[in-house]
Amino acid sequence: xxxxxxxxxxxxxxxxxxxxxxxxxxxxxxxxxxxxxxxxxxxxxxxxxxxxxxxxxxxxxxxxxxxxxxxxxxxxxxxxxxxxxxxxxxxxxxxxxxxxxxxxxxxxxxxxxxxxxxxxxxxxxxxxxxxxxxxxxxxxxxxxxxxxxxxxxxxxxxxxxxxxxxxxxxxxxxxxxxxxxxxxxxxxxxxxxxxxxxxxxxxxxxxxxxxxxxxxxxxxxx
Numbered sequence: 001x002x003x004x005x006x007x008x009x010x011x012x013x014x015x016x017x018x019x020x021x022x023x024x025x026x027x028x029x030x031x032x033x034x035x036x037x038x039x040x041x042x043x044x045x046x047x048x049x050x051x052x053x054x055x056x057x058x059x060x061x062x063x064x065x066x067x068x069x070x071x072x073x074x075x076x077x078x079x080x081x082x083x084x085x086x087x088x089x090x091x092x093x094x095x096x097x098x099x100x101x102x103x104x105x106x107x108x109x110x111x112x113x114x115x116x117x118x119x120x121x122x123x124x125x126x127x128x129x130x131x132x133x134x135x136x137x138x139x140x141x142x143x144x145x146x147x148x149x150x151x152x153x154x155x156x157x158x159x160x161x162x163x164x165x166x167x168x169x170x171x172x173x174x175x176x177x178x179x180x181x182x183x184x185x186x187x188x189x190x191x192x193x194x195x196x197x198x199x200x201x202x203x204x205x206x207x208x209x210x211x212x213x214x215x216x217x218x219x220x221x222x
Contacts, residue, residue, distance in 0.1 A: 011031055049081065121136045190211075
């Protein structure tokens, strides 16, 4: 059910792959208080709820990196079930959240809902759960409203579909821009430091340093 559990004295994280897209729904928590946030609950809400129960955390927030169906399909149902607010993404993805149902229909995903978050996020905003604080970086390109969650103390980020291990987010969807995406990565993410590890929206994680040195989209090989 779950993959890649990581803990340290300050924080923990677990990945719950959801939907036919194998999207990395991530649960992050403040270890001392066990207060948690669910990032990108794209679907399979019962699986997410079971992971929350097994982890023994108390979810206080739902955070979204962007508005694509595989990242938000279960968000409103989870909000209703847990009675917690949704924060993010950037308002640039409002057109996607307004059309979750029609987007889901194209992939045979039923039971999804159009919705709005309780709080839109912008560049420089901060979100928190327990004593964990994440800075928001608006990183358009994959979608207009994509945001990255960055914790400087832990040298850790959740990047959604902005950057992958060995690749970058697709930009052929509505509102996408390859040049804007590469600009976001090079000017917003890489300057944070080579030592920053990250969880992507799909697949294995990596570090900004590893991607700066080897990712063909960043080294000019693609």
